[in-house]
Amino acid sequence: MDEVVLAERPAGLLVAIAVVAIAVLLILIIKVRLHAFFSLIVVSVLTGIAAGIGIGDVVSVVIDGFSTTVGAVALLVGFGAVLGRLVEMTGGAQVLADRMLARFGEERAPLALAVASLFYAFPIFLDAGFIVMLPIIYTVARRLGGSFMLYVLPSIGAFLMMHALTPPHPGPTAAATVMGADVGMVVIVALLVGLPTWYLAGYRLGLLIAKRYPDMPVPTLLGEPKDYPEEERPGFWTIIFVLLLPLLLIFFNTVFSTLEADGVVTEDNLAYQLSRLIGTTAMALLITVLLAMLLLYVIPRRRREPIGGVLENLVDDALAPVCSIILITGAGGAFGRILTETGIGQTLADGLDALGLPIMLAGFLIAVIFRVAQGSATVAATTAGSIMAPAVTAMDVGTIALAAVVVGISAGSITFSHVNDSGFWLIGRFCGFDTVTTLKTWTVIATAIGFMAFGLASVVYVVAS
Known part of the structure; x- marks a missing residue:
C-alpha cells in the first residue's frame, strides 16, 4: 500500500475520535442491530476520515486491513x-x-x-x-x-493464556526477539506465571461466569450431530x-x-x-x-x-x-488498521513512556494501550517490546528478570479485547454469543488473565532483580 496521507490532529482529539467510534459501533451492533460486518466497515471509513486519513486513502487502508x-x-x-x-x-x-x-x-x-x-x-x-x-x-x-x-x-x-504468554505464539515470541530475551527462559517464566493464572482467572472464573448463563444452548454451527x-x-x-x-x-x-x-x-x-x-x-x-x-x-x-x-x-x-x-x-x-494508521496508540504510549514509570508497569500499560487502540495482541506485544527495548538494554536486566518483563508485556497485550479485535468476533460467533455476551465472557476472562499474569510476572521480576 502507498504511503497514507494523514492530516495532523491533536492527541486529545484523536483519543476522543477513537472513543466515539467504539461507542457508535456498539450502538449500531447492539441497539440498531445492523450486521457487525457492515457496522465495522462503515465506522472504519468514518473514523479514518475524522482522524485525518485522506479521503482518497481511507478505503485503501480499510481494504488493506481487511485483506491482511x-x-x-x-x-x-x-x-x-x-x-x-x-x-x-x-x-x-x-x-x-x-x-x-x-x-x-x-x-x-x-x-x-x-x-x-x-x-x-x-x-x-x-x-x-x-x-x-x-x-x-x-x-x-x-x-x-x-x-x-x-x-x-x-x-x-x-x-x-497460552496464546497471550507462551512462545511459539507470535506476540510473546516477537516481544522476546525485539528485547533480546532468551526464548527458552520466556517459556519457563510464562508457564510458571501462566498455569496458576489459567487455573484461577481462566478455569475458576469461567465456571463462575457460566453460572450467570444456566440455559445457554449448544450451538449448531457445525451441524446437527448424528448418534453413530x-x-x-x-x-x-x-x-x-x-x-x-x-x-x-x-x-x-x-x-x-x-x-x-x-x-x-x-x-x-x-x-x-x-x-x-x-x-x-x-x-x-x-x-x-x-x-x-x-x-x-x-x-x-x-x-x-x-x-x-x-x-x-x-x-x-x-x-x-x-x-x-x-x-x-x-x-x-480493518477497524484495527484504521486506528493504527491514525497513531492513537503511539500518541498515548509516548506520553506514558515519558512519565518514567517502573519498567514492568510501563511495558504492561503500553501493551494495554496498543491492545485497546488497535485490537491485535501480536501488534500490541511487538510494539510495546520495541518501545521498551532501549530502556531494558540500558538497565542491563538479568535473563530471568528480562523474561518476566516480556511476560508482563504479553499479559498487557491480551487485556480488554473488544470490537476491534478479530478474535473477539471469531470466538464469539463460533460460540453462538451475541456482542454483549462476548464482552461479558471472553473480554472479562482475557482481562483477568492479563492482570493476574502481570501481577505474578512482577513478583518474578522483583525476586530475580
Whole structure:
C-alpha cells in the first residue's frame, strides 16, 4: 500500500475520535442491530476520515486491513471448520467424549476439556486450535446437559493464556526477539506465571461466569450431530492421530526454524525447507484435513455408501456458516488498521513512556494501550517490546528478570479485547454469543488473565532483580 496521507490532529482529539467510534459501533451492533460486518466497515471509513486519513486513502487502508486479516485467518478457519465437522459428523467427537468422561468422570468434564485445551493450545494458534476443539466441547456439553458456558469458558481461558504468554505464539515470541530475551527462559517464566493464572482467572472464573448463563444452548454451527453406532465410529487412536498431526507438523517447523536462526542448519537444508512447506499452521491443517477425509470418512464408508457427493456436501456445509465469521473477522481487522494508521496508540504510549514509570508497569500499560487502540495482541506485544527495548538494554536486566518483563508485556497485550479485535468476533460467533455476551465472557476472562499474569510476572521480576 502507498504511503497514507494523514492530516495532523491533536492527541486529545484523536483519543476522543477513537472513543466515539467504539461507542457508535456498539450502538449500531447492539441497539440498531445492523450486521457487525457492515457496522465495522462503515465506522472504519468514518473514523479514518475524522482522524485525518485522506479521503482518497481511507478505503485503501480499510481494504488493506481487511485483506491482511482475512489472509491470515481464512485458511485457518476454513480448514479448521472442515476438520471440526469431520470429527463431529463421523462420530469421532463421540469417541473422544466417551473416553474423556470415562477417565475423568462427568463432574470433572470442564476441567478435562480445559486441560486438553492447554496441551492443544501450546503449539497451535488460538483461532485454529479452538475451532478444532469445538466439536469435542459440543459433544460433551450435549451429553451431560446444562449450560454450554460451563464447558466452553474454561477452554477459552486455556487458549487465551497460552496464546497471550507462551512462545511459539507470535506476540510473546516477537516481544522476546525485539528485547533480546532468551526464548527458552520466556517459556519457563510464562508457564510458571501462566498455569496458576489459567487455573484461577481462566478455569475458576469461567465456571463462575457460566453460572450467570444456566440455559445457554449448544450451538449448531457445525451441524446437527448424528448418534453413530459404535461399530461405525472411528477408532480412538485414529482420532488422536488426526488431532495431534497438525501439532507435530508445526513443532517440526518450530524446531528447524530455531536451528536455522541459531546457525545450526542453513537455509538450503532439505529438512528446513520441508519444515517451511508442511509445518506452517495453514499447510499443517490442510494436510490433516485431507488425511481426516480419508481416515475418518472415505475408508470406513467405502463399501456402505457413495462417497464423493456426500463428502462434498459435508465440506460445503462446514464452510457455509464460517463465511460470515471470516467477513466479520476481516472487518474487525480493518477497524484495527484504521486506528493504527491514525497513531492513537503511539500518541498515548509516548506520553506514558515519558512519565518514567517502573519498567514492568510501563511495558504492561503500553501493551494495554496498543491492545485497546488497535485490537491485535501480536501488534500490541511487538510494539510495546520495541518501545521498551532501549530502556531494558540500558538497565542491563538479568535473563530471568528480562523474561518476566516480556511476560508482563504479553499479559498487557491480551487485556480488554473488544470490537476491534478479530478474535473477539471469531470466538464469539463460533460460540453462538451475541456482542454483549462476548464482552461479558471472553473480554472479562482475557482481562483477568492479563492482570493476574502481570501481577505474578512482577513478583518474578522483583525476586530475580
